[in-house]
Every structure is written in structure tokens, then in C-alpha cells.
Amino acid sequence: MKTAIVMEGGALRGLFTCGVIDVLMENGINFDGGIGVSAGATFGCNIKSRQIGRPLRYNKKYSADKRYKSISSWIKTGDLFGAEFCYNELPYKLDLWDDKAFMENPMEFYVVVTDLETGEAAYHKCYDGLSEDITWIRASASMPLASRIVEIDGRKFLDGGTADSIPLKFMEDKGFDHILVVETQPYDFVKKKQSFMWLIKRVYRRYPKFVEAIENRYLMYNKEKQYVREREKTGDVLVIRPEDPLNIKPLEKDPAELDRVYNAGRKAAEKLLLKDSWLKSR
Numbered sequence: 001m002k003t004a005i006v007m008e009g010g011a012l013r014g015l016f017t018c019g020v021i022d023v024l025m026e027n028g029i030n031f032d033g034g035i036g037v038s039a040g041a042t043f044g045c046n047i048k049s050r051q052i053g054r055p056l057r058y059n060k061k062y063s064a065d066k067r068y069k070s071i072s073s074w075i076k077t078g079d080l081f082g083a084e085f086c087y088n089e090l091p092y093k094l095d096l097w098d099d100k101a102f103m104e105n106p107m108e109f110y111v112v113v114t115d116l117e118t119g120e121a122a123y124h125k126c127y128d129g130l131s132e133d134i135t136w137i138r139a140s141a142s143m144p145l146a147s148r149i150v151e152i153d154g155r156k157f158l159d160g161g162t163a164d165s166i167p168l169k170f171m172e173d174k175g176f177d178h179i180l181v182v183e184t185q186p187y188d189f190v191k192k193k194q195s196f197m198w199l200i201k202r203v204y205r206r207y208p209k210f211v212e213a214i215e216n217r218y219l220m221y222n223k224e225k226q227y228v229r230e231r232e233k234t235g236d237v238l239v240i241r242p243e244d245p246l247n248i249k250p251l252e253k254d255p256a257e258l259d260r261v262y263n264a265g266r267k268a269a270e271k272l273l274l275k276d277s278w279l280k281s282r
Helices: 011-026 055-062 073-077 083-094 098-102 131-140 168-173 197-203 208-215 215-234 255-275 277-281
Strands: 003-007 034-035 108-115 121-126 151-152 155-159 178-182 237-240
Touching: 003 011, 003 168, 011 055, 011 178, 011 255, 034 131, 034 168, 055 255, 073 083, 083 131, 108 131, 108 168, 108 208, 121 131, 121 178, 131 151, 131 155, 168 178, 168 277, 208 215, 215 237, 237 255
Parallel strands: 003 034, 003 178, 034 108, 178 237
Antiparallel strands: 108 121, 108 155, 151 155
């Protein structure tokens, strides 16, 4: 049996995932593998470094800091979530990232990005939590229009959710057979067409495959969401998701709102722990 956790993105909806993984870590539940998409990568990587409470802590402390997330950061740097602050100053000076624990944990951890040239998903296995891995994590969370393109080894990447929003099949193909999926949208959520395609086509006109991927993302997402539901019905996967829409703004600054979404994740995880024998036996 090979266990894994799959973590969807969703900007600050990712605090729901933080609540889930904190409960899992507090109960000594470990996984052989994991994969994060966008916020599921930036927040979810803390399950491998085993840092309970870290993402909630720094989100609350720096929620109003313009260097962390702000329109002014986007105007000045091209990143709504300031890259220098988020991926350098914050993890290495202000709220320390435990790369040693990350490296020593045998859990396999992957992140998803979208290749601008091909419009397809690319996957990176993180090894040591150092600069290369951090760059891949940043690329996974770099939202179109809200972030600069991230270049790695001559290739150009943006948000992994564009090409593979809920990478359950990827983990199944890797041989993981007991999988927990953490979604950040309710059971019956249906994604709609991108409403800013005119702007996407203009900004990314040099990358037609990427534009096509964004245009078709709603189809891909809804198909993956349906696949998760099918696997859940047959008992092949476990799913933790919010019962209702989380309705948190991407630039939310109110610590009470951050707590609300985080605690919704905790409650959902605690509820599943009480009734699921597989999780309780881990």
C-alpha cells in the first residue's frame, strides 16, 4: 500500500488545506507521497517539512503587508504576491522554512506547473526544499495575469492549475493506491468559462497553446472534479472538501477571515478522522 495526498489550489482557499494537513500532522498521519497545485504547493509543502501551523501564522502576521500581497506589489514587480518577499525574505528570515526536515522526510513531494510553450502540465519532484525546489513551487503558484512568467532551465512556466487542477490521475499513475484528495471547492462546484479571455489572448499572444489551455480550463477542471467524485463513490479515494463555498477574497487581510477558512479545514479533517478507519490506522 502506497499512500498519498493530493492538494488542490485556490489562492487563500488554500488555508482550508492548511487546516486539513495540520490536523493530519497532529494525529501522526503520514503519507508516502504528495502533490500540490498552486496554493496546494506553497502551503501544502509544509506537510513534508512537518511545520504545523506555519502557513496560517505567516498569512495572519503579514496579511496587510504590501510586500506579501497587494495591488502595489503587482504594479511595481508584476507579482500580486511579491516573489522576493514570499520566496526569499519570508521563508529564510521571517518565518523560517525547515528545508532540513523537508529533505529528511522520505515522503515524495511533487508540484505541478503549466508549460507556456506546450500548454501542458509539467511535474517536478522536490528533493531538498532548497532554491530549485522553491522556484518550482513559486512557478506552480504564479497565476496568469497576476504573476510574472517563471523561467526554469530555459522553459517558461505559470500556474499548474491551468493544465492539471486536481492531479489525482498523476499520483495513481505513480503507483499510489490509497489517496486522500483535498479539494477547496464544494462537491457540486462547476467551473465556468474564463471571463477575461480577451485580455489573456492579448497578454499571452506569443503562447497560443497556453491561451488554449486557459480557454479550456473549465472543461478540464470539471472533468477532473467528476473523476474525483467517481473514485470517491467506489471507495478508491478519500476526499476532504468544504461543504459550502469558502468565499474568501484573494487579497483578504482580515485575520478572522483567514481563521474561518483554516478552521473549516480543521473541522472537515476531524470529521473524517472520526469515521474513517484507514486514516485512523495511519
